[in-house]
Amino acid sequence: xxLASQIGGxxxxxxxxxxxxxxxxGRAARDxxxxxxxxxxxxxxxxxxxxxxxxxxxxxxxxxITFFIGLILALQSAYxxxxxGAVNYVAAxxxxxxxxELGPLITAIVVIGRSGSSFAAEIGTMRVSEExxxxxxxxxxxxxxxxxxxxxxxxxxLPCLTIWANAxxxxxxxxxxxxxxGFTFVRYVQVSVDALIxxxxxxxxxxxxMFGATITAVGCLEGLSTGAGAEQVGxxxxxxxxxSIFLVVLEDLVFTALFFFVGTP
Amino acid sequence: MxxxxxxxxxxxxMISVRDLHVKYGATEILHGVSFxxxxxxxxxxxxxxxxxxxxxxxxxxxxxxxxxGHVLIKGKDVAAIGExxxxxxxxxxxxxxxxxxxxxxxxxxxxxxxxxxEHTKLEDSTIEIMVRLKLEQVGLEGFEYYxxxxxxxxxxxxAAVARALAMDPEILFFDEPxxxxxxxxxxxxxxxxxxxxxxxxxxxxxxxxxxASAFLIADRIVLIDRGNIVAIGTIAEMxxxxxxxxxxxxxxxxETETAKESDYLRALTExxxxxxx
Numbered sequence: 001x002x003l004a005s006q007i008g009g010x011x012x013x014x015x016x017x018x019x020x021x022x023x024x025x026g027r028a029a030r031d032x033x034x035x036x037x038x039x040x041x042x043x044x045x046x047x048x049x050x051x052x053x054x055x056x057x058x059x060x061x062x063x064x065i066t067f068f069i070g071l072i073l074a075l076q077s078a079y080x081x082x083x084x085g086a087v088n089y090v091a092a093x094x095x096x097x098x099x100x101e102l103g104p105l106i107t108a109i110v111v112i113g114r115s116g117s118s119f120a121a122e123i124g125t126m127r128v129s130e131e132x133x134x135x136x137x138x139x140x141x142x143x144x145x146x147x148x149x150x151x152x153x154x155x156x157x158l159p160c161l162t163i164w165a166n167a168x169x170x171x172x173x174x175x176x177x178x179x180x181x182g183f184t185f186v187r188y189v190q191v192s193v194d195a196l197i198x199x200x201x202x203x204x205x206x207x208x209x210m211f212g213a214t215i216t217a218v219g220c221l222e223g224l225s226t227g228a229g230a231e232q233v234g235x236x237x238x239x240x241x242x243x244s245i246f247l248v249v250l251e252d253l254v255f256t257a258l259f260f261f262v263g264t265p
Numbered sequence: 266m267x268x269x270x271x272x273x274x275x276x277x278x279m280i281s282v283r284d285l286h287v288k289y290g291a292t293e294i295l296h297g298v299s300f301x302x303x304x305x306x307x308x309x310x311x312x313x314x315x316x317x318x319x320x321x322x323x324x325x326x327x328x329x330x331x332x333x334g335h336v337l338i339k340g341k342d343v344a345a346i347g348e349x350x351x352x353x354x355x356x357x358x359x360x361x362x363x364x365x366x367x368x369x370x371x372x373x374x375x376x377x378x379x380x381x382x383e384h385t386k387l388e389d390s391t392i393e394i395m396v397r398l399k400l401e402q403v404g405l406e407g408f409e410y411y412x413x414x415x416x417x418x419x420x421x422x423x424a425a426v427a428r429a430l431a432m433d434p435e436i437l438f439f440d441e442p443x444x445x446x447x448x449x450x451x452x453x454x455x456x457x458x459x460x461x462x463x464x465x466x467x468x469x470x471x472x473x474x475x476x477a478s479a480f481l482i483a484d485r486i487v488l489i490d491r492g493n494i495v496a497i498g499t500i501a502e503m504x505x506x507x508x509x510x511x512x513x514x515x516x517x518x519x520e521t522e523t524a525k526e527s528d529y530l531r532a533l534t535e536x537x538x539x540x541x542x
Binding site: 138 | 323327351352353358362368380384
């Protein structure tokens, strides 16, 4: 009985958390898509500076990580493909698993580590130092002022980063291809591109837009619900990272299953 | 002048608080508080730590929702009106927070100009001039390009006052204006409040526990203790009061510590029980 009520409690907690995420995301989306028609200009300058932070500054580390991931993928798949004498399928394997799965996922996880955590820390610090209260007292909505520009930046930059990550992954795989599987670099890229159909890329990009919205909503919600005291900011930041990773993986599962069952030709 | 006319003072209070109860979770912080703030007066809310004075001012500006009772600012009930109407009320008030609450990612000038940029359609050059004027009013001319982190505590508070003044508010709130400042800087802030009152006839509401500061700036004082109003009156009325709680506060008599721990524990367990229920 105790166990059942505990399970029920966690389920309702989880659902209500997702509810507050949706409500925050929805309010930010309303400010972005409907606000401009009611004479509330978009905060494009703030969005651009966020996009620089979220996107452009993530490029070096993301490039390095996805390059390595591509190489690792090539090595791991070659280990099995070798037994069938099919090492030249490495290119297709790497290209498809990067674009369909690992590109969006690794990008999301890097962005969670860099930006999801910093959203929570930034807004949490503002909460603790009464800056959020100050915004409200000045009749400025914190969602409109803080969350909306971050959401724009995220849903624009995450797909861009994902495309970049896909390319870097294929580049990483090509190192193995040229070195061990007898490809020339041009041939490797050609085979990779031929192996992909548009669907592989678009499903990955659809996922990345959803990941971007999720990371923003979790980071900002954790920041806004920070309690009193500096140590609470640390707690919010940790919570933002852990919850974002979990929700991104969960979403990934849902979307992958959806594309698998609904979209198979 | 009309606002100095005693009849109009009594007719239309700027803020009127009626039977205000505020709860955090299961614990009630304010137990039915009622008072008026008259147009053009400086009202100081005094009380010890944990007396509920900060909660009171947060409720007045709509940051906390009362569990019952009314807060009327210029006749509008801030707890009952919708978001849009509350924003209209908020554009007419200014608030200086305890730590200043300046936005760390913006310069002092951008901080002060933010409400103007958000709520008016003024040109950037006009806003720049207004920002310079507001900073001049608080004695910070020439600091618009500094970051808040480059200012001292007293200057940061002055900058926060400049931001609160940006929209030319009718009511100005101060939460602990002298907290964390040395006596000389704190006296400077008191002086600033007096100047604002003299120059603009603003209605000013100050929350503080500093006796000296309260006696310097107040027209009337509200003494609040454990969520209840103990006394309301002018400085002279306060000083001549014979109420034990008022005397204890004014004469700075320490609380007797006997039986405190058991009280504390009981309060704690009661809170737990209420929290569970």
